[in-house]
Amino acid sequence: MSQTNRLQSGGRIDRSKPLTFTFNGQSLQGYEGDTLASALLANGISLVGRSFKLHRPRGIMGAGAECPNSLVQVGRGAGTIPNLRATQTELYQGLEANSVNCWPSVKFDVNAVTGLFSPLLPAGFYYKTFKWPKSWWDKVYEPRIRKAAGFGKAPTAPDPDRYEKKNRHCDVLVVGGGPAGIAAALEAGRRGARVILCDEQNEFGGSLLANRQFLDGKPGVEWAQEAVAELESLEEVTLLPRTTAFGHYHHGFVSLLERVTDHVGLTSPDRRPRQRQWRVRANQVVLATGAIERPLVFCNNDRPGIMPASAVSTYINRYGVRPGQRAVVFTNNDSAYQTALDLGDHGIDVAAIVDVRPASEEGVLVDRARKEEIPIYSGYAVVDTRGGQHVSGVKVMRLNGRGDGVYGEIHHFDCDLVASSGGWNPVIHLHSHPGGTMRYDESIASFVPDQAVGNTYNAGACNGNFALGGCITEGLSAGATAAAGAGFGSEDIEGAAPATGKQKESPLRPMWRVPSRKPISRAPKQFIDVQNDQTSADVYLAVREGYRSIEHIKRYTAMGFGTDQGKLGNINGAGIAAEALGEDIAKVGTTTFRPAYTPVTMGAFAGRDFGPERFHAVRKTPMHKWHVEHGALFENVGDWKRPWYYPKPGESMREALDRESYQARHAVGVLDASTLGKIDVRGPDAAEFLNRVYTSGWKTMEVGKARYGIMLGEDGMIMDDGVSARIAEDHYHMTTTTGGAARVLGHLEEYLQTEWPELQVYLTSTTDQWAAISLAGPHARDVVEKVVSGIDLSSEAFPFMTWRDGEAAGVPARVFRISFSGELGFEINVQANYGQYVWDAVWEAGQEYGITPYGTETMHILRAEKGFIIAGQDTDGSVNPMDFGMHGLLSKKKDFIGRRSLSRPDAIREDREQFVGLVTVDDPKEIIPEGAQLVEDRNANEAPKPVPLHGYVTSSYYSSTLGHSIALAMVKRGRERMDEVLYAPQADGRVIQCRITSPVFYDPKGERQNV
C-alpha cells in the first residue's frame, strides 16, 4: 500500500524527497514536508489510538496543535518520546511511531470493553465508588486505575540530547507567522526595530499555507515567501520557525521553545541542541496567533474520519492528501463551504453540505458551492453517525426553528469523511496568560481579547478578525503601534497592504450542541472532549448534581484536562454548560488559560543546569588541586568543596580521623581554611557598627587583637559567628562561617543602608582574596618559624588572639594566632594566587614535625573535644546565646541586633534546652547517632506516645584523644543536670544510656592554645 490517498499534485510537500517511516511496525512512505498525520492519511490510515477512559477508536482529527487525538509514542530506547501529536510531528527518514493506550493492538484493544460499562462510568463516578472494602482502594482499585491511566511510556535511560537556553531582548516580539504576524514584523522591521518573529510551523505563512486565497493577485503563499525574504534581509530581524511561544509572563517576558533538530531525527544528529528555550524580554508584544475552528457537537461525533472542516482543507491544500473518498460537510457558517469546494476541486465527492442555518445563504462561497451543484441541506443537522473503526455514514434530519430539536424523515448518507464547522475560536491563550481580559463577541460566537496587559497588541484572527484583508491591516497597524512604542517612528502605517478580494459572508448560527431525537442523557454520546471521553451528558449531569461553576464542571467532568488543553472542546463545553445552566455563555465564561500553550519538553526548562559541574556553582579553594592529589575526600559546604578527610590507601574513615586528630594534638596539622567568609569593615564608625551587629563590645579591643563574636538575628536567635580582628582604629577584618558568608554580608549591608545610613562604614567582601592556611598542634610554632619572617612569634610578642603582618615564604602575609582546635594555632593568610606556593612551603617546613593535613571532619572532632560550637550544626535557628551559656558575650552597655528579643518571656523560659556534653555509659566507645532524641524513660521505644523529649544530640564523634565517644547536645535545663542520665532510643530498638557532662571535654583551662 503506497500513499493511496496522496493527490497527484499540489501541496507543500516535496514529492522528489520520499521518506520511509513505520507505524505500529508497518513500513510506510511519505514525503518531506509531511507531518506524521498527513503521511498516515496519505497511506489511508486514520485509526491512530484509543481514548483515555473508554478506549474508543481515535483517529486524526485536527491538523495541528488543536488535535486532541493522534497521540503516538515516537522512537524507542533513551530517545523515545511519549504522547507526541502526529499532527505536529514533522516526518523524517526512519521515524518510528506506535499507538499508545491500547493493547494488544490499536485495532483490537482489550480495554475497549470498558465501553460496555460506560453507563456505570458517568462523570465523577470514581468519587462515588471504590470505597469498599476500605483497604481495597490502595491495594486493588487504585493500582488498576493507575495501570490503565497515562498514555505513553517514559524513556528508561537518561536523555542523550542537549537543551540550550537563550536570553534575548527585542523591541518587538511577533508571535505567529501568518498574514497578520508577517505584516506586523514587516512594519516594525523596516523601521530598524529589533524584531523577533516566531511561528510554531516549519514555515511561515500560517493559514496561507493551507488555503487558496490570493494577495496582490498571486497565491497567498508567494506573498508570504516574498515578505519573509525581505524580513531575512533586515539585519535586526530574527526569524524563528518551528518555535512555539508557550508562555507570556510579566513585563514583556515571553518563553519560546525552538525545535532545532526534531524535524531531522529522534535525537540531534550533531552538536546542535535538540531544542532551545528562548527567554525573550520584549519591549512590545504583538500576538498574531490566529484562530482554531471548533467542530460541531453531535451524536457519535468522535469516530475516525470526522474532522474540523479546516483540517480537511489543510490536508488537501497543504499536504496533497485526500482525507476521504466521499464527504459530508456539516456547518453553521460559510467557511466550511470552502472545504466543500476544496474537496470538489480535487475530485472528492461531496454527498451533502448540511447547514444548520435555515435560509438559503447569500455568501460568495455558498453561491460557488451551488454553482458546483453540491447538494445543500439548509436547516438540517447531522443527528448521528455510523461506523466501527471509521465513520461510514451519517443520519441527517431537519432542525426546528429554535434549533433545539429535530424532526421529519431521516436522510442517510454514506461517507467516510465528515467535515464539520461550528465557527472559529480566536487563540487568546497568550493574551490571557499575563492577565489579559476577554469578552464574548456575539458576531463570531466566541471570546475575543478585551483589555491587554502591558504593551501587548492582538492582530488578526486571534483578535476576532477572520477576513484576510482585515488581518493584514491589523497586523500592519499593530506593527506600527508596537514599533512606535519602542521608539521607532509613528503609529501611522508606513507599509502598503496587499490587495485582497472582498468576500461577502453570511453570519453563523451559534450551535453548541446539535440536538438529536432523544434527550441528552439517553442519546448516543455527544463528545465535547474526545481525548477524555467527556460528553454533553456529562456536563448536564454535573450541573444536575450542583456543580455549577464552569471550573467545577471542568473538574468534575475532566473537560479540557487532556494534553490538548481543550483547544477544540472548551468553548463548546462552555456553551453547553451555559445551556445546561440556563445562563448566558458570556456570564459562564471559560476556564483559565494556563501555560504551556502546547506541552514543553522538561529538559528544555532545565537547559544545561544539571549534573555535578553545573547544577550549582562549584567553588574551589586555591589549594584544591593539592587536596585532590593528596587523596582528600570532599564535603559539600554550601557551594564549596572542602576536604572532608584524607584517607591513606587501605585506611578506614575512622582510622584516618584518628590519625589526623592524633597528629594535630601531638605534632602539627594543617587545614585549608580559605572558605571562611571575610569582610573588610572600615570607616570612622566601624567599631560602633560592630558593636551593633555583634553581641559583645568591640570599641575597647586594641589594634592588633582579635576576638570571637556571635551575631544574632533580630529575633534573638544565633545567626552566625566568627573571629574579627582590629586592623586599625577604623578598620576591622571580619570572618564568618563558610556557609554564612553571603547571608552575613547581606545582613550587614541591609542594616547599614536601611537602618543606619548615618554610620560611616564601608563593607567589602574579601573572601576570595585570601588563602588561609591554618596550623594547629604543639609544633605549629616550629613550622611557622621556618616559613614566616618579619614577626616575633614568641608567645609574649604574639600572644593568643592577636594578629601580625609579615611575610610567609617571601609573600606578604597576615598571620592570626587563633585556634579552633584548642591547640597552639596560627592561621597564615596570603593573597590567593600565592596560596598554593605558601602551602607548599608550609608543607615542606612541616615535614620534620610530621605535619598532617586534616579536613572538616577532624576539625569538628577537635573543636567538639573543646566544646566549641558550629553555627548551623549545634544551632538550628531556634537557639539563643543563653542556651549556650554565652552570657559573657552579651554586652550590657549597648544595644545590638536581637538584644531586645532576648528579654521576651520565651527567651528566658527556665526549661529551655541548654548546650551540654554527653558521654555514653554502657559502652564508652559507642557513638550516639547525631540527631538522636533524649528521653528520661529507658523504655521509650515501647512506651505510649508521645514520649516527653528532653533534648537531642547535635554533634557526636569518637575522640581518639580521649579514648571514648563524645557528644554535644541540647538538653532541657541541661546545665543544672550534670551527671544525670538520659536515654537515646534508636529505631532499631537499641537504647543508648548517656550521662550529661560539661561540653568541654579536653583541656578545660585552655592552656594548650596559650603556650
Next chain:
Amino acid sequence: MSEAIRQESPLVERITPERKAASPADAGVTLRERPFLGCVNLRGNPEDASFTDAVQGVLGVALPTEPNTVVESGDITVFWLAPTEWFVRTVADGERDLIARLEEALAGQHIATNDVTGNFTTIELAGPHARDVLEKGCTLDLHPRAFAPGQCAQTLLSHAGILIRPVHDGQAFELVVRRSFADYTFIWLEDAAVEYGGVAISD
C-alpha cells in the same frame, strides 16, 4: 618579591599547554585569561571633591560617576561598581603601590581600599559566537545598541556573579570573575560553546 615566588591562576587546572594545543580549529569562541592583574576595590564619596580630586591625582583619570561605565588611562582601568564603589585594575604587581599612593592621597578621609588581586581573575571572550554563548546564561541585553564599549555591568552568568564589559570595539567581552567561581565559569563556558565548535584558548 623573588622570582622563585609563584602565583597560580584559579584556572590552573583548565588552561594548560595541553588544553591550548587541543583548541578546536573551528571553535566559535576564543578565550583568553589575563591572570594576576593588580586589582583594587576603592570605596569613597563621589560627592566629595577632595576625594574625587585626590583619586584623579593618583589614577590620572576622573572616577566614573555615571553608573555602569568604565574609564581607562594607560595601565589603569576603572569600573563603576556602585555609588561609592569602584574596581580599579592595573598591571600585575601594581596593586600594592597603587594602594599605597591612594591611601597617602586620601589620608584622613572616610574611604576604603582593598587589594582584590587574588579575589578575581579576568577572562576575555572573543569569536563569532561570544555573545551567543553569554546569552545562554546572562539576562543582560548584550546587543551593541544596549551595551557598547565604555559600559560595564555586574550581573549573573548562570550561577556565578560577573563583572562584564564589551572590549575591542565590541568584538569581544571581558569578564571579571571571582576566584572561587572561575573554574566553574570556565567549565560552563566550554559546555555552552559546544554547539559552536567549542572554545579555543589563546594567549
Next chain:
Amino acid sequence: MLYIQCPWCGWRDESEFGYGGEAHIERPKDPDSVSDAEWADYLFFGSNTRGEFRERWVHSAGCRRWFNAVRDTTTYEFKAFYRMGEEPPGGEQ
C-alpha cells in the same frame, strides 16, 4: 519574570535582585523602651497589602544597593522605584 529598575543600574531581570518585604518599617530607636507586643509588631506584624505595596528590593547581583518600589501585588505592575531615604511617591501614608 519581573523586570525591575534599579535606581542606579537601570532595568534588570528579577534574578539579579533580592526581596526585602515591606518598606518604611523603622527599627525602634530604643528597643528597651518598647513592649513585647510593640517589638513583635516591629518584627513580624507587617502589613500584607493587596494592591499598591511599598516594598524593598536589593540589587544583590549588581550594585548591592537597597531601594524601594511601589508595586501592585495583584497585577505585579511597578508604579515607582525610589532610593533609600527618598520620599515615597504620594508622601507619607
Next chain:
Amino acid sequence: MRKYSIFSLARNALSHHENWWQAWRSPEPKKRYDAVIIGGGGHGLSTAYYLAKEHGMTNIAVIEKGWLGGGNTGRNTTIIRSNYLWTASAGIYEKGLKLWEGITQEVNFNMMLSQRGVLNLGHNLQDMRTIERRVNANRLNGVDGVVLNAQQVKEMVPIINTSETNTRFPVLGSSYQPRGGIARHDALAWGMARACDSLGIDVIQQCEVTGIRRDGGQVTGVDTTKGFIETNKVGAVTAGNSGVIADMAGIRLPVQSRPLQALVSEPIKPVIDTVVMSGAVHVYISQSDKGELVIGAGVDKYNGYGHKGSISVIEEQLAALVELYPIVSRLRLLRHWAGCVDVCPDASPLVTKTPVDGLYFNCGWGTGGWKATLGSGWCFAHTMANDEPHPLNEAFSLKRFETGAVIDEHGAAGVAH
C-alpha cells in the same frame, strides 16, 4: 445523606443518570447564623463540618467568594504527611493524617487517599543530621517514620539518580513516612461540602465578604455581596487573603502572601510509586492516578496575590528534577499554575483566637496546609465552639510572636508541602 455506592451508580445508570440528586444545595444566606466561616476551601468546609459533627452547631454558613475549593485547595499538589519536627506540629499534623485515614468512609465520598509513602531526601551531612533528629522525634511522638540510606532510596525509587559522582549534591539518604501520600484535592472540597450540607450547614458560593462588623471588641456580623449576615462567631479561613480579611476587622497578622507554583507533566504510564521531596535539590514529585507527574517546590520570593509567579522558579524546579530523575528530561510539561499562600515567619500556622471577641483565624499554613486540612478544621472548630484552643492547637496562637515561642518548621517545611 443519600449514599453513594456502586449500587447507587448502577441504579442511576438504569435511569440514564437523570435522577441524581444535588450534592449540596445552593441556599441564599439567612439573616443570622450561630457561626459564619469565611472561605469555602478545605479548611473552611472541614471547620464547619466538625462544628456540626463534634460540637452540635448546625446553624452555620460557609461563605465563599468564588467557587468551592477554588483557592489553594484546588491548586495544591495534594501531598499528605505528618513528619514534622516539633512536638506541637507533630500533634496537629498527625491528627490531620488520622482523620484523613477515615474520611472517605465517614463522609461517603472517595477522597482517593493514597498512602504511597513520602520520602524527604538528604544531600549533605547536615541534612542527614536533621533527618535523624526529625525521624527520632517523630517516632517518639507517635508518628511513623524511618531513615533510609541511599541504596534503600534507590530500591524504592528506581528512577532516582543516586550516583555519587554524577550529581552535584548526591543523595545520602532520606526520611520515609509510610503513611504519607496523596489525596484528591477536588474530592475534599466537594465531599466536605456535601457532608456539611447534609448536616444542615448553608454552603454559599459567589458571596464575597466586604466587611466585618464589631461592637466594641465583639464581632456582630459580616457584610457580604449578598447582604449583611448577623453572627457572633466568625472564623476566617481564607489562606492567601487572610491579611485582607484581617484589615476588615482592624487587626494585623504576621503573615505575608506569596505565589506558590506547581506543574504537571503529560500523563504517562507509572514511573514513580511514592512521593519524593528534596530540600537541598529543591523539588518534589509524585504521580497522579491519571498518570501526570505532579511537581512543585517553594514559594516565589516576593509578595503577590496575582496567582502568578516567575517562570524561573519553574525552570529551577525542572533543573532539579532532571538532576534527580534523568529520565524525565524528554517528558513534557503540560500545565503550570500558581496559588497564593500566606506564610508565617516560623513556617507554622495560626489556628487562633484574636484580640477581637468572636473572631478567629485559621491561616498561615504557607505551603503545607493541604495535609493538615482536616486536623486544622477539627482544632479550629473546637476553638470556635469553646472560645478556647484545643491542646493540639494551643501553640499555634498569635501570642507566640509576642512571647517568642515560635515553632520553627523551616527545616521540615523544606521544599514545602
